[in-house]
Amino acid sequence: MDALAVVIGLGILALLVIGVPYLLVSHARLKARVARLEAGLGQTTPEVVTEVVTETVGAPVVEDRAGPWASASVVAPQTEPTDTPPRAFVLRADRLGALMAWLRANWALAVAGVSLALAGVFMVQYGVEQGVLTPFWRVMGALALGAALIAAGERLRRRYGDEAAGAVTGLPSVLSGSGVIALFAGVLAARGLYDLIGPGMALAGLIGVGAGAVVLGWFHGPVLTALGLIGAGVAPFLVGGQSDTPGVFYGFYALLAAVGLAVDAARRWAWISVLALMVSMGGATLLYLGEAGALLYLAFWAGLVVLTLLVPEARMIPQHAGNSLLRRVMARGAYPDFPVRLVWAVVVLASLAALMLARDAGEALVVWGALSLLAGLLAALTLGTRRAEALEDVPLVPALAALVLVTLEGFGKGPVWSGFMAGIERLPESPMPMAASVILAGGAVASVVFAFRARYAAGTVPVILWSLGAAVMAPGLALILELLWTPAMVIGAYGWALQVMALAGLMVVFAVRARGSEARLVAAVFAGAALVLITLALFVMLSQAALTLALGVMVLATALIDRRFNLPLLGGVAQVGVAVIGYRLVIDPGLSWAVREAGLGDVLLSHLGPLILLGAAWFVMAARAGGTTRVVIESAVWTITAIVLSVLLQRWLGGPGAMGHAGLGLTAAVWLASAMVQLWRLRAGGRVVRWLRLALAAAMGAVALVTLVAQALLTNPLVPVLWRREFVSGPLILDTLAAAYLPVALVFALAAWKLDHLPRLLRQVFVVAGAGYGAWYLGLEIRRLWQGDDLSVPGVSDGELYSYTVALILVSVLLLVIALLRRSETLRRVAMAGVAFTVAKVFLVDMAGLAGLVRVASFLGLGLSLAGLAWLNRRIAEHMGRGAV
Numbered sequence: 039m040d041a042l043a044v045v046i047g048l049g050i051l052a053l054l055v056i057g058v059p060y061l062l063v064s065h066a067r068l069k070a071r072v073a074r075l076e077a078g079l080g081q082t083t084p085e086v087v088t089e090v091v092t093e094t095v096g097a098p099v100v101e102d103r104a105g106p107w108a109s110a111s112v113v114a115p116q117t118e119p120t121d122t123p124p125r126a127f128v129l130r131a132d133r134l135g136a137l138m139a140w141l142r143a144n145w146a147l148a149v150a151g152v153s154l155a156l157a158g159v160f161m162v163q164y165g166v167e168q169g170v171l172t173p174f175w176r177v178m179g180a181l182a183l184g185a186a187l188i189a190a191g192e193r194l195r196r197r198y199g200d201e202a203a204g205a206v207t208g209l210p211s212v213l214s215g216s217g218v219i220a221l222f223a224g225v226l227a228a229r230g231l232y233d234l235i236g237p238g239m240a241l242a243g244l245i246g247v248g249a250g251a252v253v254l255g256w257f258h259g260p261v262l263t264a265l266g267l268i269g270a271g272v273a274p275f276l277v278g279g280q281s282d283t284p285g286v287f288y289g290f291y292a293l294l295a296a297v298g299l300a301v302d303a304a305r306r307w308a309w310i311s312v313l314a315l316m317v318s319m320g321g322a323t324l325l326y327l328g329e330a331g332a333l334l335y336l337a338f339w340a341g342l343v344v345l346t347l348l349v350p351e352a353r354m355i356p357q358h359a360g361n362s363l364l365r366r367v368m369a370r371g372a373y374p375d376f377p378v379r380l381v382w383a384v385v386v387l388a389s390l391a392a393l394m395l396a397r398d399a400g401e402a403l404v405v406w407g408a409l410s411l412l413a414g415l416l417a418a419l420t421l422g423t424r425r426a427e428a429l430e431d432v433p434l435v436p437a438l439a440a441l442v443l444v445t446l447e448g449f450g451k452g453p454v455w456s457g458f459m460a461g462i463e464r465l466p467e468s469p470m471p472m473a474a475s476v477i478l479a480g481g482a483v484a485s486v487v488f489a490f491r492a493r494y495a496a497g498t499v500p501v502i503l504w505s506l507g508a509a510v511m512a513p514g515l516a517l518i519l520e521l522l523w524t525p526a527m528v529i530g531a532y533g534w535a536l537q538v539m540a541l542a543g544l545m546v547v548f549a550v551r552a553r554g555s556e557a558r559l560v561a562a563v564f565a566g567a568a569l570v571l572i573t574l575a576l577f578v579m580l581s582q583a584a585l586t587l588a589l590g591v592m593v594l595a596t597a598l599i600d601r602r603f604n605l606p607l608l609g610g611v612a613q614v615g616v617a618v619i620g621y622r623l624v625i626d627p628g629l630s631w632a633v634r635e636a637g638l639g640d641v642l643l644s645h646l647g648p649l650i651l652l653g654a655a656w657f658v659m660a661a662r663a664g665g666t667t668r669v670v671i672e673s674a675v676w677t678i679t680a681i682v683l684s685v686l687l688q689r690w691l692g693g694p695g696a697m698g699h700a701g702l703g704l705t706a707a708v709w710l711a712s713a714m715v716q717l718w719r720l721r722a723g724g725r726v727v728r729w730l731r732l733a734l735a736a737a738m739g740a741v742a743l744v745t746l747v748a749q750a751l752l753t754n755p756l757v758p759v760l761w762r763r764e765f766v767s768g769p770l771i772l773d774t775l776a777a778a779y780l781p782v783a784l785v786f787a788l789a790a791w792k793l794d795h796l797p798r799l800l801r802q803v804f805v806v807a808g809a810g811y812g813a814w815y816l817g818l819e820i821r822r823l824w825q826g827d828d829l830s831v832p833g834v835s836d837g838e839l840y841s842y843t844v845a846l847i848l849v850s851v852l853l854l855v856i857a858l859l860r861r862s863e864t865l866r867r868v869a870m871a872g873v874a875f876t877v878a879k880v881f882l883v884d885m886a887g888l889a890g891l892v893r894v895a896s897f898l899g900l901g902l903s904l905a906g907l908a909w910l911n912r913r914i915a916e917h918m919g920r921g922a923v
Contacts, residue, residue: 173232180224187217188254214254215264221247226274229286244290251297260307267298267310271317285331288338291318295342299349308376311350315384318342323391332395332404336411339388343415346384347422350377356426364431378428385415385432389439396443402453405443412440413480420487430500437484437507441514444477448522461528474525478537481515482544484508489548498556505560508548509567512541516574526578535578542571562605569596569611573618583636583644589619590651593671597655609667612655616674619648623681624712629705632685641689645682649675666719673715680711680785687777698764702749703778709742710785717793749778755818755829765827766818775818783811816845 191213225247229240251263271294274287298314301307319342326335347356361372363382374382392408399405415436423429447455454473461471485508492504516538519525526534549564569592576588596612599605623632623645632641652675659668684704716735720728755764755775767774786808790801821829824838853868 173234177224177228177232177234180220180227184217184220184224187220188214188250189217191215191217192254218247218251218254221250226290240286244293251301260301260305260310263298263301263307263310264313267294267314267317271321274321285334287325287330288322288334291321291325292338292341292345294318294321296345296349299345303350303352311376311380315342315346315380319387326395332399333407336392336395336407339391340411340414343381343384343388344418346381350380356423356429358423358426358428360428362428362431364434374428381429381432382435385419385435388415389435393439393443393446396452397446397450399453402457405447405452405454409440409443409477409480412436412443413484416440416484417487420491424491424494430495433488434507437511440480440484441511441518444515444518445522448518455523458523458525458528471528474519474523474529474534475537478512478515478519478541481512482541485512485544485548492560493551493553501554501556502559502563505548505552505556505563509545509563512544513567513570513574516541516571520574520577531578535575538571538575538578542568542575545571558603558605561603562608565599565605566596566608566611569608570614573615583640586619586622586644587647587651589615589622590648593619594651594655594658597658597667597671601658606665606667609665612667613670616652616670619652620674620677620712623648623678624708629681629685629688629708633688633701638689641685645678645685649678649682652678669721670719673718676718676788677711677715680781681708684708684781687781698774699749699753699755700774700777702745702753703782706742706745706749707781707785709738709745710782713738713742714785714789714793717789717796721795746782756821758830763828763830766822766829767827770823771819773819773822775815775822779811779815779818783808783815786811813849816849817842820845 191210222244225240225243228234228243229236235243251267254263271291274290295314295318298310298317302311302314322335322338326332348354351358358375358378358381360375360378363374363378365371366374389412392411396405396408399408413436416433419429419433419436423432446452458471458473461468464471488504488508488511492501492508495501495504520534520538545564545568549561549568552558552560552564554560573589573592576585576592580588593612593615596608596615600608600612622628627635632645636644652671656668656671656675659665659671684707688701688704713735716731716738719731752759753764755766758764768776786804790804790808793801793804818829820841821838823841824835825831857864
């Protein structure tokens with residue numbers, strides 16, 4: 039019986055919501071057409087007709103497009119600004135001002151409407167509190183009051199009207215609206231309080247009242263419709279009481295939204311749609327907060343999206359024309375039409391509701407329901423809006439929400455994640471958890487849907503964007519699952535890698551089937567996604583060393599594919615591969631693994647292998663010598679070279695050398711080299727990439743600086759820390775001092791030499807830093823020559839002191855020679871500054887410890903050396919002067 043009542047109610051709704059408005063619109067258009075024909079027949083002279091026609095020249099009549107949002111015939115202006123908002127903007131200052139003005143002038147009517155509406159509600163409430171009537175008569179009293187108010191309002195409207203100025207203006211709408219509220223309250227009380235009727239009959243009654251409100255709203259104007267919507271929305275919460283089936287009210291609020299949207303579709307009162315959606319969404323959300331059922335709440339949102347798509351345009355297949363929101367943001371142009379903005383708002387709120395429910399869910403079923411809602415929205419909006427060009431970007435919302443939901447579920451250890459991870463300790467005979475596999479399969483279906491839409495999209499940009507969505511959706515889910523869910527721990531590395539490889543095969547199929555003028559670019563997108571998934575499978579299956587080597591193979595394969603098929607877009611995949619190789623060599627498993635844990639074979643495989651492969655990729659990409667990808671690969675070759683030398687030196691030194699000043703110096707050199715590589719890559723890339731690389735360079739430089747400070751304070755060979763002394767080991771010159779300071783000096787020197795695109799002041803800082811570390815190494819080597827492995831012993835011997843003087847003179851001579859070769863006035867002046875420093879050292883330091891013939895010989899040698907240096911300096915200056923002429 040309840041099912042029959044529902045069917046009857048839906049039939050009434052279809053007849054009144056669709057049929058009656060259609061007949062009324064048709065009748066109004068017919069009347070307007072007859073009026074125009076009569077006006078034309080009434081013209082007395084042809085000149086008047088000619089004048090009318092002349093006035094409309096240059097302003098063509100735009101034929102009405104199907105649907106209630108366009109008028110029968112609209113005269114289009116000659117020029118229309120593209121940034122002018124369309125007519126159906128609801129929240130505008132002029133409309134809010136008009137509303138406030140009406141309330142100030144008619145506040146008594148507004149209060150009267152509220153009072154009459156509450157009278158019907160409180161009649162039921164009074165009957166409950168006092169018990170003076172049986173439940174049946176309480177409900178009948180509320181219904182009778184509602185019917186009487188509607189009859190009174192309709193009688194006044196027919197006799198005096200409702201819109202013309204007069205004594206009863208607005209009163210018919212107030213009375214009829216209050217009656218609608220009372221009818222809603224009566225039906226809800228019959229079901230929710232007294233259980234006089236079943237859910238089906240209650241729904242049919244609510245449908246009937248809602249349909250009546252649609253018809254009354256057509257005649258009385260938007261005020262009545264607004265009163266009916268607001269009253270119906272708050273009625274369930276005003277009546278009070280308890281219900282065993284609160285979920286039925288979700289259907290009631292969906293019906294309420296349909297009523298408001300249908301009224302708007304017929305009369306084009308845009309704010310009625312907004313009000314109806316706000317009331318229905320607010321009421322449904324309060325029901326959910328009152329624990330009326332999470333799954334039914336999700337079903338409500340699904341129905342609301344469908345209603346918003348279909349009802350305002352009055353079509354079973356969406357055909358929203360005009361500009362989309364994404365095109366408006368990216369390329370400006372006209373604002374999207376009101377129905378498009380309405381769909382965007384509801385889809386965004388539905389996606390947020392799914393995320394909210396999944397975050398607060400205490401059971402896995404709710405999370406699966408939220409995922410199902412997002413998946414359904416994605417599929418419906420992608421496949422069902424092929425004719426609606428203005429909605430082509432709406433599927434982006436549920437797609438992003440699905441990625442966020444899976445991320446939050448893993449990051450927050452939600453019920454689905456917990457149930458999946460519990461499979462680690464399952465018994466052999468227990469079934470394998472399938473949550474990750476189901477999510478990955480859903481991502482694959484989403485990619486298939488996007489690829490299908492791309493295949494039939496019109497225009498280059500839509501094809502590329504849909505293809506990009508297909509290439510991102512499934513691989514994105516796979517990466518999120520690997521990062522936060524670690525499926526290999528539950529289903530095994532081989533099983534998980536096999537699923538990822540199957541997804542890579544799907545991307546390859548998409549790449550092969552690319553057609554049209556955009557085929558090369560689309561194929562590159564899918565090929566890049568396939569390479570990413572293959573790399574992910576390698577992450578799962580291979581060891582530390584083999585994985586890094588496989589990444590090098592992937593970069594080389596990308597370069598070969600680009601060269602063979604001319605797909606420069608794959609360069610982005612190669613850059614990502616290079617970044618991951620650097621991450622693995624420096625951080626995870628990093629330097630510590632390579633120095634202390636791995637065998638020499640694994641180190642050579644994981645370091646020299648990628649170095650050779652990246653060198654081959656650099657050679658293969660010779661045709662793109664100025665491209666960003668080749669610059670990145672070139673910088674990576676230099677970085678990995680520094681890492682290889684650092685690792686091999688630390689392994690050779692071993693023991694205390696690797697843990698002390700040598701290990702810190704080599705580690706700092708690697709981080710410095712990585713920072714300089716990021717500065718090198720500033721030669722290529724846009725503004726966003728530039729700032730990202732600057733941030734990475736600053737972070738890596740900060741790590742290197744901290745390491746160097748720790749080296750200077752904690753492992754300084756000259757200064758013991760507490761009871762710990764830092765000893766030098768290894769043969770002279772090629773010892774731990776060389777490992778600790780020479781690589782750092784070399785990195786600074788290469789940076790000053792190669793990074794010529796950086797500011798001059800920064801390069802000069804690199805020169806000073808490199809020279810300082812080189813001088814520090816030379817001084818410590820001289821001290822070790824005279825003092826042995828422990829440089830922290832007190833005092834300085836005469837031989838050590840003289841050795842410093844000889845070293846200063848030799849360095850000055852070397853700088854003068856380099857200044858001559860490079861014709862550098864700056865280097866010449868630096869060399870002479872070194873000479874001056876040497877003279878000062880001799881007279882202030884060395885002279886105090888000399889006596890007799892040793893003093894004579896020393897100063898004789900110094901004098902001859904200085905004379906020779908002065909002669910050499912003069913000849914260099916003259917030579918450079920002649921060359922400059």
